[in-house]
Amino acid sequence: MQQQKNGQISGDLYECEQRLSESLQKLSCVVVAFSGGVDSALLAYSALACLGPDKVLAVTADSDSLAQGELEHCRTTAALWGLPWLSVQTREITNPAYLVNGADRCFWCKDALMDALNPVAIQRRASVVLGVNVDDLGDHRPGQLAAQERGALFPLVEAGLDKASIRALALHYGLEVWDRPAMPCLASRIPYGTAVSVALLRSVDRAEAAVRGFGFSDVRVRHYGETARIEVPVSELAAAVAQSEQLVAALTALGFSYVTLDLAGLRSGNLNQAVLPIGSSI
Template identity: 55%
Template sequence: MTDENRTGGGVPASGPPTGGGARTSDEPPASDEAPTDDAIGRLTGRLRRESGVVVAYSGGADSALLAVMATRVLGARALAVTAVSPSLAASERAAARGFARRYGLAHLEVCTDEADRPEYAANGADRCYHCKSALFDALGPLAAAMGARIALGTNLDDLGDHRPGQRAAAERGAIAPLVDAGLTKADVRALSRGLGLVTADKPAAPCLASRVSYGDPVTPEVLRRVEAAEAALRDLGFPVCRVRAHSGGTLARVEVPRDDIPRASELRERVDAAVRGAGFTFCSLDLSGFASGRLNALLPLLPS
């Protein structure tokens, strides 16, 4: 599941408040051009066709832009909902809350139960399908009560990746207004910058389960290790990093951008201590550097 779609089974964990930044190396630089009236017009027009939307809101650049624009266009008929489960890092949850307060979004948190679903915990190639299904089970009643549809922050660049969650979205009738408006990730960042959103250059932050090697069980303990190890690496000065869990959560494969590999090597003892202090038995540094979706290389090896 992507950083934009891991949101929102579900007893509300908190009520709606009144009402949160560096680019990852694998994403194209956002355009410095001001957002065009045409792009804003397309997105505005798409949202106006809805009687209401429940935005699956993770606090990432895509869902944040969608939530802000939905609120501007639909007012009280727009609700941003964040999914809370062991796969959501505490720092991302806090950032989503802060953004919602800052920009006046109607915001709820709901607890999702994907961790209790055997198909999700098994971590096969279709894990994201089961995660999204849990998300829609939680958001569906809210959308029905509002007479609204669930809206995802999927952009055009997302469509070519391995994302089984898109099948679940199609089955449930969820909409993707950014796709319908023809917006790429670079467009999202440019529009966000023009609107003054603090998420304009926020790095991608996929759910923690995306760090667990396919075929290894997704457990709360492994997710806790990943979250703690990545937080420790950020404290060491690596704002863009991934800790990939292998061998049942005993081996951590650390990815940092290629330009940061020499410094990570120099700090290898501190990196090793930080990662092993999070609960891993072994720590390795991937010399290929950081790239999103690296674990998808394992997909051909999975049983068909």
């Protein structure tokens, strides 16, 4: 596939682009964990350009923690790019170590992902690659350890790409996902120590879909039992306040007794503050 590029990029970003290409070209065949977010999308798109469609397979994990519409988004994006794609079922929801929702929940989630990806990779004699970026290294991400222990590679990290650089490079390539908000797994909305269940995951999914329907660009609904805590970007807090009655009505209709708005705004990985050392930031 010939990459279509828009305009010029900085020297530093060009060097990152070259390092990414070099990392991918060293691999004879890859299976890309493809969530449809900008990180995995850039990785899959670059792999397709470097190795060709016979040597790349994008795989999306279909699980109870995947938000509605995300699987179809991955399917249509792959079709648009001519990217070979399939979905696999992951079974983290059957693992008691995952369900207890300790600080290592993400480890067991990625472990289940690798359970699904490794057989595909072995069959294709391929390497499993994940869209982990440099910024992720500073967050509480035990899933990275699980993936590495199972043999996954992180080409974006090898290339020195952080989130801003990834978005800039995706824009340079004209990828429509370049500014797509992150969509972490739904379990990340449930505070550590509160057991994960299919019912809770579906409750979060419905709540976020409802809030997103009010026109917010990015949304998290943290689930505290009877209380829903809404997070939207700081720039959209005034809009949330202006629609507070409608938001309360929408979420109480879904079973919540109380609806709150986080005045600090949306912070990805917010609940990780409970397990990070004092003074750490994400």
